[in-house]
Amino acid sequence: MAEPLFDRIALIGIGLIGSSLARVIRRERLARRIAIATRSPETLERARALGLGDAYSLDAAEAVQDADLVIVSVPVGASGSVAEQIAGTLKPGAILTDAGSTKGSVIRAMAPFVPEGVHFIPGHPIAGTEHSGPDAGFAELFEQRWCILTPLPDTDPQALARLTNFWERCGSKVDIMDAEHHDMVLAIVSHLPHIIAYNIVGTADDLETVTKSEVIKYSASGFRDFTRLAASDPTMWRDVCLHNREAILEMLARFSEDLSALRRAIRWGDGEALFALFARTRDIRRSIIEAGQEVDAPDFGRHVVAHHPQTPQPEEG
Amino acid sequence: MAEPLFDRIALIGIGLIGSSLARVIRRERLARRIAIATRSPETLERARALGLGDAYSLDAAEAVQDADLVIVSVPVGASGSVAEQIAGTLKPGAILTDAGSTKGSVIRAMAPFVPEGVHFIPGHPIAGTEHSGPDAGFAELFEQRWCILTPLPDTDPQALARLTNFWERCGSKVDIMDAEHHDMVLAIVSHLPHIIAYNIVGTADDLETVTKSEVIKYSASGFRDFTRLAASDPTMWRDVCLHNREAILEMLARFSEDLSALRRAIRWGDGEALFALFARTRDIRRSIIEAGQEVDAPDFGRHVVAHHPQTPQPEEG
Numbered sequence: 001m002a003e004p005l006f007d008r009i010a011l012i013g014i015g016l017i018g019s020s021l022a023r024v025i026r027r028e029r030l031a032r033r034i035a036i037a038t039r040s041p042e043t044l045e046r047a048r049a050l051g052l053g054d055a056y057s058l059d060a061a062e063a064v065q066d067a068d069l070v071i072v073s074v075p076v077g078a079s080g081s082v083a084e085q086i087a088g089t090l091k092p093g094a095i096l097t098d099a100g101s102t103k104g105s106v107i108r109a110m111a112p113f114v115p116e117g118v119h120f121i122p123g124h125p126i127a128g129t130e131h132s133g134p135d136a137g138f139a140e141l142f143e144q145r146w147c148i149l150t151p152l153p154d155t156d157p158q159a160l161a162r163l164t165n166f167w168e169r170c171g172s173k174v175d176i177m178d179a180e181h182h183d184m185v186l187a188i189v190s191h192l193p194h195i196i197a198y199n200i201v202g203t204a205d206d207l208e209t210v211t212k213s214e215v216i217k218y219s220a221s222g223f224r225d226f227t228r229l230a231a232s233d234p235t236m237w238r239d240v241c242l243h244n245r246e247a248i249l250e251m252l253a254r255f256s257e258d259l260s261a262l263r264r265a266i267r268w269g270d271g272e273a274l275f276a277l278f279a280r281t282r283d284i285r286r287s288i289i290e291a292g293q294e295v296d297a298p299d300f301g302r303h304v305v306a307h308h309p310q311t312p313q314p315e316e317g
Numbered sequence: 318m319a320e321p322l323f324d325r326i327a328l329i330g331i332g333l334i335g336s337s338l339a340r341v342i343r344r345e346r347l348a349r350r351i352a353i354a355t356r357s358p359e360t361l362e363r364a365r366a367l368g369l370g371d372a373y374s375l376d377a378a379e380a381v382q383d384a385d386l387v388i389v390s391v392p393v394g395a396s397g398s399v400a401e402q403i404a405g406t407l408k409p410g411a412i413l414t415d416a417g418s419t420k421g422s423v424i425r426a427m428a429p430f431v432p433e434g435v436h437f438i439p440g441h442p443i444a445g446t447e448h449s450g451p452d453a454g455f456a457e458l459f460e461q462r463w464c465i466l467t468p469l470p471d472t473d474p475q476a477l478a479r480l481t482n483f484w485e486r487c488g489s490k491v492d493i494m495d496a497e498h499h500d501m502v503l504a505i506v507s508h509l510p511h512i513i514a515y516n517i518v519g520t521a522d523d524l525e526t527v528t529k530s531e532v533i534k535y536s537a538s539g540f541r542d543f544t545r546l547a548a549s550d551p552t553m554w555r556d557v558c559l560h561n562r563e564a565i566l567e568m569l570a571r572f573s574e575d576l577s578a579l580r581r582a583i584r585w586g587d588g589e590a591l592f593a594l595f596a597r598t599r600d601i602r603r604s605i606i607e608a609g610q611e612v613d614a615p616d617f618g619r620h621v622v623a624h625h626p627q628t629p630q631p632e633e634g
C-alpha cells in the first residue's frame with residue numbers, strides 16, 4: 001500500500017467535482033484525513049450522510065487549517081471570496097488549487113489573497129457530467145481524463161510535481177499550460193458547445209409553429225444530443241460566460257461567421273460547398289474515439305439500452 | 318404466429334435504413350419474400366453476404382415487380398430518379414413509401430411518376446445513427462421511435478392503415494401529419510442540430526490558436542457531444558439541406574437571432590439574462606427522458622464504459 005500523498009486534504013465545495021475528489025481520495029488513500037467545507041447546511045449534511053470526509057464545516061477558514069492540500073471546487077465567480085475567507089488560516093507550505101473551468105479570471109480573483117509561502121497552482125479537470133451536487137459525484141470521474149494545471153511563473157517545481165502526482169493517482173493525465181492558452185482552448189472545446197446547446201434548446205422552446213411536445217417526441221433525430229449539455233448547472237455556466245468573456249466572444253464570432261457562409265451555401269443551393277464541409281468533419285470524431293475520449297457504440301448504445309431494461313447498466317458511484 | 322403482412326416487400330436502397338428494415342421484416346416475419354435493389358454492385362454483394370433478402374438486383378424496376386410494399390431508402394436527392402425507374406413495373410394496388418428525411422421535396426419529386434392505382438404514402442422513421450451502409454443496420458433501430466407518415470389528401474385509408482400497422486410491427490409509434498408541417502418540425506429537431514454540429518466542428522478545425530490535437534484531447538468537456546452528429550453521412554445531409562431549404566433557413570435565422578442576443582448578454586456581462594436562459598432549458602431534457610427518447614445515465618454512461626472494458630456492452634445487431 002502506497003503512503004498517502006498528503007496528511008490532510010481540505011475540499012472547499014463538495015458538489016459534482018468536490019465529491020468525486022472525496023471519493024477517489026478515499027478509494028486511493030491519497031490522504032489520511034479529508035476535511036470538507038461547503039456554503040449551505042443542506043449540502044454539508046448530505047456530504048456527511050454520504051460519508052465523504054472526516055471533518056465537516058460551514059467555515060472554509062476552519063476546514064483549511066492544517067491542510068497540506070486545499071482544493072476549491074466552487075463556481076468560478078465565488079473563487080475570490082473563498083480565497084479571501086481562507087487566506088488567514090492557510091498553512092505555510094500548503095498547496096492551494098482549484099477546479100474552476102476558467103483560469104485567467106480565477107488567478108485574478110484568488111492570487112491577491114494567497115499568503116507568502118502557500119503554493120497556488122490553479123487547475124481544471126477536463127471531466128464532468130451535466131449533474132450537480134454531492135450525490136452526482138463518483139470516484140471514476142477523472143479516470144482517463146486530462147487535468148490541466150496552469151502554474152504561475154514563480155511556481156515551485158516540487159509543489160507542481162506533487163500536485164501532478166495527485167491528479168495522476170486520481171486516474172488523470174496531466175497537462176501544463178499557461179492560463180491564457182487554457183482559456184482559449186476551453187472556449188472552443190467546452191464553452192462554445194455549451195452556449196450553442198443552450199441557445200438551440202432555447203430557440204426550439206420559443207417556436208410557435210412547432211410544439212414543445214413535438215420537439216420532445218422527435219428529439220431522437222438529433223436535438224436530444226444537445227440537451228445533455230443544455231441541462232448543465234446554470235450558475236456554473238453563467239459564471240463561465242462572465243469570466244471567460246473575451247475568448248468566448250472570439251469563438252462565437254468565428255462560429256457565426258462560418259454559420260453565415262453555411263447559410264449562404266444553403267440559400268444558393270451550393271451542394272458542393274455543403275458536401276465539402278460535411279465530409280471534412282468525420283475524421284475528428286474518429287480521432288476522438290481513438291484517443292479514448294469517446295465510446296464508439298453507435299448512438300452511444302442508447303437505442304438498445306432504452307428498450308431492454310434488463311441490459312446491465314453501467315453503475316454509477 | 319401472425320400472418321405475414323405482405324407477400325413481397327421490395328427495398329430500394331439497402332443502407333442503414335433499408336438494411337434495418339430488412340432485418341426487422343425478417344425477424345418479425347412481416348413478408349414472405351424480401352427483394353433488394355441498390356445502385357452499386359459492392360453494396361448489393363454486401364447485402365447478399367449479410368443474407369438480408371431473398372432476391373437481389375441492381376435494377377430497381379425488376380425488384381419492385383410483384384411487390385405489395387415498396388420502400389425507397391435512398392438520399393432524398395435520388396428519390397425522383399428512383400421513382401422514374403420503378404414507375405413502369407409497380408404493381409397495381411401496391412403501397413409505395415419512402416424513408417426520406419424531407420417530405421415536401423420527396424412528394425414533388427416522386428408523385429409525378431406514381432401510376433394510377435398505386436398508393437403513394439411518404440414516410441419518415443425518426444430513428445437513425447451516424448453510421449451508413451448495410452452493415453450499420455440493426456433490427457431494433459425503430460423500436461420505441463416515432464415514424465411520421467405524410468399521406469396526400471386522396472390517400473386510401475385502408476392502405477394507410479396497412480402501412481401504419483407495418484411500422485407498428487417494426488416497433489415504432491406512428492404519427493400522421495402533412496408534409497409541410499413535417500418539414501418544419503424536422504428542421505428544428507434534426508436538420509438544425511446537424512447543421513450546427515457540422516458548423517462547430519468546422520470552426521474548431523480552422524483555428525490557428527488551438528491545435529486539432531488539443532481539441533481532440535479535451536473534447537470530453539463538451540465538444541465531443543457534437544461530433545456524433547457531425548460524423549453523419551455527407552451525401553444525405555447535403556441533400557437534406559438542398560431539399561428542405563426554406564424551413565431550414567427559417568430555423569437558422571431564428572437561431573442566429575437568439576445567438577446574437579446571447580452574445581450581447583455575454584459582452585455586457587448580463588448575468589441575469591444568462592442565468593435565465595441557462596435555467597429554462599433543463600426541463601426539456603427531463604421531458605425527453607420521461608418520454609423514453611433518451612437514457613438518463615449521466616454522460617450516457619460513457620465514463621464507465623470507457624474504463625471498464627469488462628462492463629457488458631449493449632449489443633448491436
Ligand SMILES: NC(=O)c1ccc[n+]([C@@H]2O[C@H](COP(=O)([O-])OP(=O)(O)OC[C@H]3O[C@@H](n4cnc5c(N)ncnc54)[C@H](OP(=O)(O)O)[C@@H]3O)[C@@H](O)[C@H]2O)c1
Nearest residue numbers: 013014015016017039040043073074078100101128132133
Ligand atoms: N460540472 C462540471 O462538468 C465541471 C467540470 C470541470 C470543472 N468544473 C468546475 O468545478 C467547479 C465546481 O463545479 P461542480 O460541478 O462541482 O458544481 P456543483 O456540483 O454545483 O457544486 C458547487 C459547490 O460550490 C458551492 N458553492 C456554490 N456557490 C457558492 C458560493 N457563491 N460561495 C461558496 N460556495 C459556493 C456549493 O455549495 P452549496 O451547495 O453548499 O451551496 C457546492 O459545494 C466550478 O468552478 C466548475 O466550473 C465543473
Ligand SMILES: NC(=O)c1ccc[n+]([C@@H]2O[C@H](COP(=O)([O-])OP(=O)(O)OC[C@H]3O[C@@H](n4cnc5c(N)ncnc54)[C@H](OP(=O)(O)O)[C@@H]3O)[C@@H](O)[C@H]2O)c1
Nearest residue numbers: 330331332333334356357360391393395417418445449450
Ligand atoms: N441515417 C439516418 O439517421 C436516417 C434516419 C431517418 C431517415 N433517413 C433517410 O433514409 C434515407 C436513407 O438513408 P440511409 O442512412 O439508409 O443511407 P445510407 O446508409 O447511406 O444508404 C443509402 C442507400 O441509397 C443508395 N443510394 C445512394 N445514392 C443513390 C442514388 N443517387 N441513386 C440511387 N440509390 C442511391 C445507396 O446505394 P449504394 O450504396 O449501392 O450506392 C444505399 O443503398 C435517406 O433519405 C435519409 O434521409 C436517414
